Amino acid sequence: MLEQEKHYWYRCPVCGKKMLYLREDTVIKSFPGYCKLCKSKFLLNIEPSKEPECQTVKS
Numbered sequence: 001m002l003e004q005e006k007h008y009w010y011r012c013p014v015c016g017k018k019m020l021y022l023r024e025d026t027v028i029k030s031f032p033g034y035c036k037l038c039k040s041k042f043l044l045n046i047e048p049s050k051e052p053e054c055q056t057v058k059s
């Protein structure tokens with residue numbers, strides 16, 4: 001039997017649009033995220049055991 005990988009959507013904290021499709025164990029460090037819908041830019045830090053950190057970057 002295949003082991004199911006667990007995934008989830010990281011959503012834009014401003015408008016809620018789906019931004020990144022991540023595994024449950026994905027680690028993201030200083031990732032420059034961009035939301036196409038509301039044009040916000042973010043600096044993302046995501047660790048599986050912690051709350052995602054998201055800094056808005058002003059352009």
Ligand SMILES: [Zn+2]
Pocket residue numbers: 012013014015016017035036037038039040
């Ligand atoms: Zn957005």
